[in-house]
Amino acid sequence: MTKIFQSEWMSHLVDALLPVFATLAALIIGAIMLLVLGVNPIDAYAALWDGAFGSSNAFAETLVKATPLLLVALGICISFRGDVINIGGEGQMIIGAILATWVGLNFTDLPGWLVITIAMLAGFFGGAVWGGIPGFLKAYFNVNEILSTVMMNAIAVQLMNFLLRGPMIDPAQAEAASQIPQTARLLDAFRLARLMPPTRLHFGAVIAVVLAGLVYILLWRTTLGYRIRAVGQNPHASRYAGIQVSRYMVLALLLSGAFAGLAGAVQVYGVNYRMITDGSASGFTGSAGFNGIVAALFGGLHPIWSIPASILFGALLVGANKMQRIVQVPSALIIALNGLVVVFVVSSEILRKQRQRKRLAVAKRDDELPPSGDKQIQQAEAGS
Amino acid sequence: MDFIIILQAGVASGTVLLFATLGELLAERSGVLNLGVEGMMLIGAMTGFSVAIKTGNPWMGLLAAMLFAGVISQIHAFIVITLHADQVVSGLALTFLGTGISLVLGEGLSKAGTVALLPNFSIPLLSMIPILGPIFFTNQSILVYIGYLLTPLAWYYINRTRPGLHLRAVGEYPSAADALGINVFLTRYIYVFVGGMLAGLGGATISLAVAPGWFSELTTGGQGWIAVGLVIFAQWDPVRAAVGSYAFGALRRLILDIQGPTILFGAANPFYYNPYWGFFLQMLPYAFTVIVLVIGSREAIRKRLGAPAALGNPYIRGERGK
Numbered sequence: 209m210t211k212i213f214q215s216e217w218m219s220h221l222v223d224a225l226l227p228v229f230a231t232l233a234a235l236i237i238g239a240i241m242l243l244v245l246g247v248n249p250i251d252a253y254a255a256l257w258d259g260a261f262g263s264s265n266a267f268a269e270t271l272v273k274a275t276p277l278l279l280v281a282l283g284i285c286i287s288f289r290g291d292v293i294n295i296g297g298e299g300q301m302i303i304g305a306i307l308a309t310w311v312g313l314n315f316t317d318l319p320g321w322l323v324i325t326i327a328m329l330a331g332f333f334g335g336a337v338w339g340g341i342p343g344f345l346k347a348y349f350n351v352n353e354i355l356s357t358v359m360m361n362a363i364a365v366q367l368m369n370f371l372l373r374g375p376m377i378d379p380a381q382a383e384a385a386s387q388i389p390q391t392a393r394l395l396d397a398f399r400l401a402r403l404m405p406p407t408r409l410h411f412g413a414v415i416a417v418v419l420a421g422l423v424y425i426l427l428w429r430t431t432l433g434y435r436i437r438a439v440g441q442n443p444h445a446s447r448y449a450g451i452q453v454s455r456y457m458v459l460a461l462l463l464s465g466a467f468a469g470l471a472g473a474v475q476v477y478g479v480n481y482r483m484i485t486d487g488s489a490s491g492f493t494g495s496a497g498f499n500g501i502v503a504a505l506f507g508g509l510h511p512i513w514s515i516p517a518s519i520l521f522g523a524l525l526v527g528a529n530k531m532q533r534i535v536q537v538p539s540a541l542i543i544a545l546n547g548l549v550v551v552f553v554v555s556s557e558i559l560r561k562q563r564q565r566k567r568l569a570v571a572k573r574d575d576e577l578p579p580s581g582d583k584q585i586q587q588a589e590a591g592s
Numbered sequence: 593m594d595f596i597i598i599l600q601a602g603v604a605s606g607t608v609l610l611f612a613t614l615g616e617l618l619a620e621r622s623g624v625l626n627l628g629v630e631g632m633m634l635i636g637a638m639t640g641f642s643v644a645i646k647t648g649n650p651w652m653g654l655l656a657a658m659l660f661a662g663v664i665s666q667i668h669a670f671i672v673i674t675l676h677a678d679q680v681v682s683g684l685a686l687t688f689l690g691t692g693i694s695l696v697l698g699e700g701l702s703k704a705g706t707v708a709l710l711p712n713f714s715i716p717l718l719s720m721i722p723i724l725g726p727i728f729f730t731n732q733s734i735l736v737y738i739g740y741l742l743t744p745l746a747w748y749y750i751n752r753t754r755p756g757l758h759l760r761a762v763g764e765y766p767s768a769a770d771a772l773g774i775n776v777f778l779t780r781y782i783y784v785f786v787g788g789m790l791a792g793l794g795g796a797t798i799s800l801a802v803a804p805g806w807f808s809e810l811t812t813g814g815q816g817w818i819a820v821g822l823v824i825f826a827q828w829d830p831v832r833a834a835v836g837s838y839a840f841g842a843l844r845r846l847i848l849d850i851q852g853p854t855i856l857f858g859a860a861n862p863f864y865y866n867p868y869w870g871f872f873l874q875m876l877p878y879a880f881t882v883i884v885l886v887i888g889s890r891e892a893i894r895k896r897l898g899a900p901a902a903l904g905n906p907y908i909r910g911e912r913g914k
Contacts, residue, residue: 245696293680345882350889352824354627354680355881358817362878370871488810502688505681538699544692547631550685551667554677 223560227506230552231520238545245537252535259530260523266530268407272479273494274522276301276471278416280500281507281514282423283339283467288509289427290460291440292346296339296357297468297497298489299364303338304331304469305476305492306371309483312394312476313376320397327398328415328473335469336462338364343461347454353461361497365489372485390484400478410478416518419467423511436460468497495543499525502546506553521546598845599727606841607739608797612819613826613833614746615790620823621750622783623763623902626668627683629791630816631690632661636795637811638694641804644707650800654710654793661792662785664690669784673777676906687816691809701806710734710801733801735793739834746830759783763900766907776907791816814878821881825888828900836884840877847873 239249260270280297287294294300308327315323342356372389381388400411427433438446439456447453472493476483485491499521507517524546528539612629619626636657644653664686671682712731719729728740750756761769762779770776798811805811818840826833850856851863851870863870892898 241693241696295684345886349886350893351882351885352821352889355817355821355824355885358814359821359878359881362814363875366871366875366878369874370868373868373871374866498688501684538696540692540695540699542692544689544696547685547688547690547692550681550688551671554681554685555671555675558675558677 219563223563226556226560227508227517227553230506230556231549233552234545234548237548238541241541241544242537247535247537252531252537255531255534256524256527258527260527262530264404265407266526268404268409269526270519270523271413272408272410272522273496273525274518275410275413275416275478276475276494276496277500277503277521278420278514278518279471279474280468280496281504281518282416282419282511283335283464284501284504285423285507285509285511285514286427286436286467287339287460287464288504289440290436290456291443292343292457292460292464293354294339294342294357294461294464294468295354295498295501296342296360296465297471297500298493298495299357299361299497300335300338300465300468301472301475301493301497302364302368302489303472304333304335304466305472305483306368306376307331307334307469308473309391309394309476310376312398313392316395320395320399323398324400324477327477328470331469331471331473331476332466333469335472336466338469339465340458340462343458343465346461347457357461361489368483368485368492369487372483376483378482388484389487391482394477394481398477399481400474408479412474412478415470415474417515419470420511420515423467427511432459468500471496471500494525499546502550505550596723596726598849599842600730600732601849602842602845603728603838604732604736604802604841605844606838607733607736608794608802609815609819609822609837609840610739610743610834611790611794611797612816613822613837614742614830615787615794616819616823617826617828617830617833618746618750618759618783618790619787620903621759621763621828621900622780623766623900623905623907624669624672624780624784624787625679625683625904626665626686626784626787627680627820628665628668628686628690628816629787629819630812630814631687631694632664632788632791633690633795633798633812633816633819634694634809635664635690636661636792637799638698638701638795638806639792640796641707641799641806642698642701642704644800645701645704648708650708650710653707653800654796657792657796658789659792661690661795662789664693665784665788665791666781669781672906673780673784676908679904679906695808698806698808702808704806707800707804709804733797735797735801743830743834750830760900763902766902770907770909780907791819794819818877818881821885824892824899825884827888827892827898840880843877843880847876 235253242249242252259266261267280301283297284294308331311327311330312323315326338360342351342353342360345351345356346353369389372391373387376391378390378392380392381390403409403411403413427437435446435451435456436459438449438451439453443453483492489497503517503521504514506520507514524542528542531537532539612633616626616629639660640653640657643656644650647653667689668682668686671677672679710733712733714731715729715737719725750759758769758774758779761772762774762776766776795812799806822833822836822840825836850873853861854864855861863873
């Protein structure tokens with residue numbers, strides 16, 4: 209018996225470590241790319257590590273970067289579990305941020321805690337609308353949600369550019385010749401509290417971690433979550449079971465967008481205290497809408513595992529800036545590394561499934577056979 | 593505003609979409625969805641421009657662009673064909689990978705100066721046709737003419753030749769194709785490679801002909817995604833793909849050019865006097881893509897036309913097919 213226990217325990221351990229192997233494999237290929245660029249990979253990775261974890265301030269910055277990643281990743285856990293693919297995190301973040309900023313700029317008479325609450329809800333709502341539209345189009349017009357969410361990103365970016373250069377521009381910038389596309393600054397009272405001054409770590413990180421717990425409960429302890437997952441696993445069976453499949457598709461995308469919208473609101477109230485753009489989506493979001501997908505996939509689409517995954521990718525992003533300064537490697541290398549990590553995670557997922565299938569086959573064979581001695585179990589183990 | 597000139601430029605800019613769309617179409621016809629088009633186009637644009645600068649020969653650039661993008665596409669091919677992994681996730685990863693690699697290798701390339709471009713020329717006689725002549729056959733890049741040839745060729749190949757029949761069989765019913773002795777895996781690898789090469793060609797068409805230069809990820813500006821959308825609109829038919837590509841190309845040009853003149857249709861041009869209104873115009877291609885997807889998807893349901901039956905599914909020998 210102990211042998212079976214040990215072997216199962218071992219194989220679960222291997223499963224849990226697969227993402228680590230995937231990261232290592234990606235880093236090795238990254239090292240080869242660095243060598244091609246004529247940079248010593250050890251120097252580069254040392255700078256990366258130092259930039260991400262080298263000091264308390266560096267670590268705080270890592271967590272600041274990880275916060276929007278985690279929020280987006282939570283939404284991704286919901287939508288991917290429901291088998292709807294949300295690539296629209298960037299756009300949903302932007303719309304959420306626009307609404308939240310509008311709240312902060314227009315309700316200046318209200319107390320800070322109330323404005324922050326309304327603004328977070330506004331962000332949640334904005335993202336929900338922006339995610340809900342592709343959800344609606346998928347459920348009722350059979351429009352591929354991958355493409356519609358990507359298109360909604362581009363539309364949101366132009367909407368942001370319009371608003372930040374037009375109606376929502378900082379009055380001071382409107383008069384100045386420079387015309388930097390940004391909104392006015394939020395009142396000091398409306399800022400999310402800093403947790404570890406002088407670092408920029410803010411209360412948004414706490415919100416994100418609490419929500420990770422709530423999303424876990426939503427997905428595995430509520431009917432809504434159960435139905436979203438059921439639709440994701442098998443829409444036909446779900447339909448026979450009386451679940452309105454299209455409604456849950458819309459809901460999954462809507463909720464997914466809502467979390468990204470909240471991420472946008474948190475960025476405004478916790479980090480920048482205003483919206484500012486360089487004309488591209490990543491100028492505001494830091495590509496969190498995309499990297500959140502990577503983090504969620506890395507975390508196995510599990511809200512709790514998404515926490516360490518987000519910290520890892522936050523660290524890569526922060527460390528990349530330091531790496532760029534010290535060894536002059538473009539920080540875009542991290543985008544390629546992210547892609548490689550996903551490549552390896554997806555590939556290793558297959559290995560895990562194969563081994564799982566084998567385990568099941570072995571278990572089935574053991575069930576069918578009459579109770580047997582150690583010998584057969586050992587054979588089964590050798591096969592697995 | 594001269595509409596002839598806008599349409600002429602629109603055809604050139606539509607050629608970019610045409611190559612990428614045809615490439616994706618071929619890959620999807622074999623049953624492999626590749627969402628990495630944007631990444632492969634960036635690789636193509638960057639490689640084409642940088643090799644053309646290094647060698648001084650744009651043809652070398654074009655060749656290198658197609659090869660590099662094709663090689664990158666094989667990562668996706670290996671993951672989804674041999675490892676049976678999720679095609680959506682792997683395609684996304686390919687987009688990240690392609691974007692990252694092209695940004696890293698393209699660092700500093702935007703200031704690298706100008707490059708010898710591919711030749712432009714007019715076709716004698718055909719360019720004399722009123723209206724159509726100036727739009728399609730006057731002073732266009734050689735790549736535009738290649739695009740004209742490629743569309744009917746692709747249609748003929750898919751619908752009227754034996755390898756085209758094999759391609760369709762592999763995409764529709766891989767286990768039947770396998771039983772007939774067609775190598776499903778090899779076929780898919782080949783068409784993913786061809787798709788990658790065409791996406792790379794599309795990217796290089798931007799950086800070596802239509803809008804020369806390297807402007808990091810703004811070089812493609814989401815056209816790879818529009819190409820994936822156009823395949824759905826085209827219902828996997830090359831001719832419809834060409835129509836969609838040129839229409840989108842013309843729309844993109846129109847949006848650029850409408851903001852230039854001070855007077856539009858006899859009135860003051862609002863987009864000239866309020867430059868930030870122009871952002872609404874720039875939404876249009878993406879909004880139109882959504883509309884086109886709605887139309888395309890509805891029509892597909894009504895006519896019971898649709899994606900290749902095996903699109904997105906890995907082929908595993910011995911497992912019951914769908």
